[in-house]
Amino acid sequence: MAAKKTSAKTAPSxxxxxxxxxxxxxxxLIRRFEEKAGQLYGMGLxxxxxxxYIGQEAVVVGLEAAAKEGDKRITSYRDHGHMLACGxxxxxxxxxxxxREGGYSKGKxxxxxxxxxxxxxxxxxxxxAAQVPLGAGLAxxxxxxxxxxxxxxxxxxxxxxxxxxxEAFNMAALWKLPCIFVIENNQYAMGTSQQRSTSSAEIYxxxxxxxxxxxxxxxxDVLAVKAASETAVAHCRSGEGxxxxxxxxxxxxxxxxxxxxxxxxxxxxxxxxxxxxxxxAVRTLLLTxxxxxxxxxxAIDKEIKGIVNESAEFxxxxxxPHLDELWTDIYAELEA
Amino acid sequence: MxxxxxxxxxxxxxxxxxxxKWLVKEGDxxxxxxxxxxxxxxxxxxxxEAVDEGVIGKILIAEGTEGVKVNTAIAVLLEEGExxxxxxxxxxxxxxAAVQxxxxxAPAESTKQAAPVVDTSPxxxxxxxxxxxxxxxxxxxxxxxxxxxxDSVFLMGEEVAEYQGAYKISQGMLDExxxxxxxxxxxxxxxxxGIATGAAFGGLRPIVEFMTFNFAMxxxxxxxxxxxxxxxxxxxxxxxPMVFRGPNGAAAxxxxxxxxxxxxWYMQVPGLKVAMPYSASDYKGLMKTAIRDPNPVIFLENEIxxxxxxxxxxxxxxTVPFGxxxxxxxxxxxxxxxxxxxxxxxxxAADKLAEEGIMAxxxxxxxxxxxxxxxxxxxxxxxxxxxxxEEGWPQGSVGSYISSVVMQEAFDxxxxxxxxxxxxxxxMPYAANLEKHALVTTAEVIEAVKKVTYK
Numbered sequence: 001m002a003a004k005k006t007s008a009k010t011a012p013s014x015x016x017x018x019x020x021x022x023x024x025x026x027x028x029l030i031r032r033f034e035e036k037a038g039q040l041y042g043m044g045l046x047x048x049x050x051x052x053y054i055g056q057e058a059v060v061v062g063l064e065a066a067a068k069e070g071d072k073r074i075t076s077y078r079d080h081g082h083m084l085a086c087g088x089x090x091x092x093x094x095x096x097x098x099x100r101e102g103g104y105s106k107g108k109x110x111x112x113x114x115x116x117x118x119x120x121x122x123x124x125x126x127x128x129a130a131q132v133p134l135g136a137g138l139a140x141x142x143x144x145x146x147x148x149x150x151x152x153x154x155x156x157x158x159x160x161x162x163x164x165x166x167e168a169f170n171m172a173a174l175w176k177l178p179c180i181f182v183i184e185n186n187q188y189a190m191g192t193s194q195q196r197s198t199s200s201a202e203i204y205x206x207x208x209x210x211x212x213x214x215x216x217x218x219x220x221d222v223l224a225v226k227a228a229s230e231t232a233v234a235h236c237r238s239g240e241g242x243x244x245x246x247x248x249x250x251x252x253x254x255x256x257x258x259x260x261x262x263x264x265x266x267x268x269x270x271x272x273x274x275x276x277x278x279x280x281a282v283r284t285l286l287l288t289x290x291x292x293x294x295x296x297x298x299a300i301d302k303e304i305k306g307i308v309n310e311s312a313e314f315x316x317x318x319x320x321p322h323l324d325e326l327w328t329d330i331y332a333e334l335e336a
Numbered sequence: 337m338x339x340x341x342x343x344x345x346x347x348x349x350x351x352x353x354x355x356x357k358w359l360v361k362e363g364d365x366x367x368x369x370x371x372x373x374x375x376x377x378x379x380x381x382x383x384x385e386a387v388d389e390g391v392i393g394k395i396l397i398a399e400g401t402e403g404v405k406v407n408t409a410i411a412v413l414l415e416e417g418e419x420x421x422x423x424x425x426x427x428x429x430x431x432x433a434a435v436q437x438x439x440x441x442a443p444a445e446s447t448k449q450a451a452p453v454v455d456t457s458p459x460x461x462x463x464x465x466x467x468x469x470x471x472x473x474x475x476x477x478x479x480x481x482x483x484x485x486x487d488s489v490f491l492m493g494e495e496v497a498e499y500q501g502a503y504k505i506s507q508g509m510l511d512e513x514x515x516x517x518x519x520x521x522x523x524x525x526x527x528x529x530g531i532a533t534g535a536a537f538g539g540l541r542p543i544v545e546f547m548t549f550n551f552a553m554x555x556x557x558x559x560x561x562x563x564x565x566x567x568x569x570x571x572x573x574x575x576x577p578m579v580f581r582g583p584n585g586a587a588a589x590x591x592x593x594x595x596x597x598x599x600x601w602y603m604q605v606p607g608l609k610v611a612m613p614y615s616a617s618d619y620k621g622l623m624k625t626a627i628r629d630p631n632p633v634i635f636l637e638n639e640i641x642x643x644x645x646x647x648x649x650x651x652x653x654x655t656v657p658f659g660x661x662x663x664x665x666x667x668x669x670x671x672x673x674x675x676x677x678x679x680x681x682x683x684x685a686a687d688k689l690a691e692e693g694i695m696a697x698x699x700x701x702x703x704x705x706x707x708x709x710x711x712x713x714x715x716x717x718x719x720x721x722x723x724x725x726e727e728g729w730p731q732g733s734v735g736s737y738i739s740s741v742v743m744q745e746a747f748d749x750x751x752x753x754x755x756x757x758x759x760x761x762x763x764m765p766y767a768a769n770l771e772k773h774a775l776v777t778t779a780e781v782i783e784a785v786k787k788v789t790y791k
Contacts (some may be wrong), residue, residue: 035368039387042344044406049348072538105571115570122537122574127561133527134562137534144490144516144540167527174522252369258347260380266371273369329572330606332630 015223017291019065023222024282024292025300026064027057030081031279032308033090034253037080037097040312041257046097050111053081055252058278059184060085062225063152063245066233070147074122074135075154077112078184078251082154086119090307094315102318106325129155129162132181136168139179139242150178150236158189160203166210169242173210176241180232181207183246184219190255191263204246212242219249220276250276338393338418340409346375346382353377354402355410364392372411373399390415449748451717452710455660459617460649469648471641474616475505478623479543481653483513486541489627492519492532493545493582502547503583503642529555529580533562533632536576541627546582549598549636555580563632564607579626581635584612585677585727586764586775588640595764597728599676602634603704603737609658610705612636614679616646618702621656629658638677659706663715667695670785671715673738674725675701678776681757682725685781694789704734712738713746720751721788727775730758752788757781 034052041050053060056078064085067073075082083093088104096103096114104114114124122138125131135153142149159165160183172179183204189197200206204214213235217228225247232243250272254261261269286292343353354376360366366386373384393414397404404410469477483489490513495502497510497520510518521528525546532542546552552559559580567575585597602610609631611622619637626633648654664679665686674682679700686696697715701707716722722742724735735756742754760774785791 035387042346043342044345047348074534103571105569105573108571109569113569115566115573117570117573122534123566123570125562127557130530130557130562133530133558134534134537137531137536138538139534140531141535141538141540144535164526164530167522167524168531170522170524171527171531257345258350258377258379258382260382262380266383329568329570331609332567332572332575332577334628334630 015226017286017289020282020286020289020291021296021300023061023065024279024286024297025304026061026085027222027279027282028300028304029090029307030057030061030084032304033084033094033311034080036308036312037094038253038257040094040098040315045316046111047099048110049077050097050257051078051255052253052257053078053251055272055277056184056186056219056249057081058222058225059182059219059247059249060154062222063180063182063229065226066229067152070120070149071152072120072122072135072138072142072149073152073154074131074138075124076128076131076156076159077124077126078156079112079114079124083114083116083119083121083124086116086121088116088119088121090311091314094311095318098315098318099320100315100318101321101325102314106329107321108325108329129159129165131155132159132162132165133168135181136172136177136179136242139172139177140175143175143177148178148237150180150233152180152182154182154184156189157183157185157187157194157198157203158192160206161189161198166206169207169210169212172242173212176239178236178239179242180229180236181212181242181244183244184249185246186249186251188251188255188263191259191261193263202246204244207242207244212244214244214246216246216248219247220272220278220281222278222282338412338414339388339390341372341411341413343397343404343406343408343410344375344384345406346377346384347379350377350406352403352405355397355399355404356381358395358399360392362392362395366390366392366413386413388413391418393418451714454708454711454714456663459621459656459662460651460654465650466647467650468645469616470643470645471616471619471637472503472505472643474620474646474648475623475637476507476509478620479506479627480509480512482624482627483509483517486627488539489541489543490517490519491543491545492521492528494521494523494547496520496545501545503639505545505642525551525554526558529558530562532578533558533576536563536578536632537566537574542578543627544578544580546580548594548639549582549584550594550596552580552582552598559602559608559632559634560605564605567631568607575630576632577630579623579633579635581623581626582637583639583642584636585638586759586771589766589768589771591766592763597726597759599636599704599726600728600732600734600737602636603707603734605705607632608705609633609703610636611658611703612676613702614641614676614700616644617648617654618656618662618700620648621654622658622702624653624655625658628655636676641677656702658703659708660702661708661711662700662702663711664698664700665696667697668719669695670721670723670789671697671699671712671719672723672725672781672785673699673701673712673735675704675734676726678725678727681776681778681781684778685785688778688782689785692791694785694791696785709738709741709745712742716742716746717749720749721785722750722754723757723781723784723788724754725757725776725781727759730756730761733758752790755784755788757784
């Protein structure tokens with residue numbers, strides 16, 4: 001058991017050019033999708049709260065690189081990226097954002113509450129940190145059933161201060177639950193910086209009190225995230241209990257669409273965008289390593305643009321749910 | 337192609353705003369992420385970023401303009417190589433979809449004054465062999481039978497395993513089912529309620545014991561936000577088939593923090609089912625139904641009832657359906673409706689009233705959600721009088737809900753106002769005399785019956 005910091009920047013050698021291209025594509029899909037969601041919000045097509053994932057794309061894409069069929073994932077309300085990364089249909093996600101019949105929850109969940117049984121995506125939870133014990137519970141179910149699945153339980157630096165996180169850490173360690181606690185540290189809990197909200201600088205060290213190994217990872221480097229994910233997954237799959245990854249990332253947009261973002265400077269955001277953008281980093285790797293040409297990447301850009309535009313069209317065209325839907329899915333029927 | 341830049345909605349409630357300041361001018365090149373202007377909403381001043389690349393062709397709304405409606409074109413963005421003449425041909429972006437929200441019509445069925453159809457079949461056929469059993473034993477039998485039947489059912493909670501249950505409900509279960517299925521938890525209600533709910537999402541059928549429901553307030557976020565709402569929020573894809581159980585309400589002399597009745601709280605929540613049994617056979621039969629139910633069930637027990645004995649039928653696989661009240665005694669003069677430990681006051685009052693020639697019909701609701709309101713209505717159509725009995729607080733009580741239902745559905749049949757006998761509107765005191773007075777009493781039930789029967 002040890003808490004350590006993984007050095008960033010080094011590109012692990014176990015990444016093929018094809019995988020690198022796939023990372024580029026997957027991250028770009030999230031970015032373009034979120035930009036489109038922001039646009040649709042501005043047009044009034046998406047309502048309520050809408051939390052964009054722009055800037056954090058390398059986190060889910062890197063984590064998912066070590067997942068296998070049967071593994072589960074659960075996260076907070078900033079969930080669009082997680083859904084796209086685990087293979088959910090962009091049309092269904094966007095249509096849920098617009099509150100339409102074609103959405104994953106038939107329009108009844110919205111941005112913060114989406115699920116896919118098929119892709120083992122267990123939400124989409126609107127109460128900060130509630131997903132942490134829920135994720136430990138998903139892992140509990142797999143251990144009970146005796147399979148080797150793991151659960152990726154994502155939460156933010158803000159959620160890391162909730163008491164139930166430590167209740168879950170305690171039981172996860174006590175019962176050796178195959179749960180990877182992924183702390184997506186984007187440095188701001190809504191508008192409160194980590195320095196102003198969190199007594200310790202290194203959140204990954206907090207598992208030490210429970211005997212849970214943890215490490216900090218450069219979340220702007222998808223390859224570093226992938227390497228860390230492989231370590232964590234191997235640990236959990238082998239039955240050694242939970243693992244903590246604190247992924248240091250950054251969100252470019254506000255906490256939600258209605259965030260005037262006065263708690264940080266424009267320059268701070270621009271500096272990360274210019275110097276540490278995860279998509280640009282992979283783009284550079286692809287080009288300098290001669291794994292792809294500008295033309296290849298343009299083709300990917302075009303493909304992504306098509307997918308995102310199609311999802312927006314689908315989300316606009318899909319009808320609003322029938323009024324009868326108000327009264328369905330409140331209770332499950334006993335299977336005969 | 338030139339595109340219009342529209343006044344954005346920058347908060348869930350924004351309909352219009354002030355275009356405070358332009359930070360770009362016509363002819364400027366912008367790229368994704370550049371701030372174009374500042375917009376004042378009712379809450380804050382926000383920076384509005386460009387989403388697409390292009391050249392600002394024309395600014396349509398001057399800075400300082402107030403009351404700019406969302407989706408009004410505020411500028412035109414030109415693509416590389418386009419000139420300003422393209423501005424005029426800029427196509428209007430589609431307006432926000434009109435929301436066609438007709439008010440959801442409540443099922444406005446006219447109150448039929450034919451008596452409602454009520455299932456009055458007995459819980460067990462005549463001639464069934466009965467045994468005397470305590471509520472405690474009946475509960476354990478109910479859980480154990482279901483655990484034998486289904487491997488995915490497990491019990492977790494504080495002291496349920498090695499200690500054999502804080503109230504000895506799970507006595508012997510660790511021996512039979514082992515530590516994998518009878519699990520001692522740390523004292524961490526919020527956490528283990530969440531873990532159990534997650535396990536239910538993951539395909540198991542947890543039974544969560546709270547040492548008392550008072551401690552479940554630490555866990556109520558998971559009970560309601562996670563367990564009760566997920567089926568709906570997921571469009572029916574996944575829910576939480578599980579049971580939250582434990583003693584509820586006052587025990588004896590344990591003070592305000594250990595004596596609250598949560599019946600009315602949980603009864604209010606769509607997505608939950610709520611059982612609050614009185615007799616041992618119902619504890620057993622309803623527990624088995626609760627464990628098989630594919631929804632989260634709140635199972636409110638009572639510490640004082642745990643040691644009380646009742647007839648329990650010797651029937652293999654005995655279950656009691658949810659939403660079916662039980663009529664404990666028939667009568668024509670007044671209907672007394674109760675549930676859980678409230679039944680002790682109701683039945684005692686009915687016995688004493690019978691000595692005075694007032695015949696009360698006593699109904700045990702058994703489950704509060706679903707609630708067998710047709711059984712209440714049918715009885716009130718006969719007796720024309722209603723008294724409800726519960727230990728919980730008066731404001732927003734179970735009785736006040738029943739009263740409103742009866743007023744709406746059987747108003748013409750009432751010969752007196754409904755009286756709701758409840759616990760007093762105070763935190764539970766410790767002193768023995770005060771505690772007794774804080775709870776509902778049999779004398780109060782008798783007095784209420786006399787009032788509604790004008791005796």
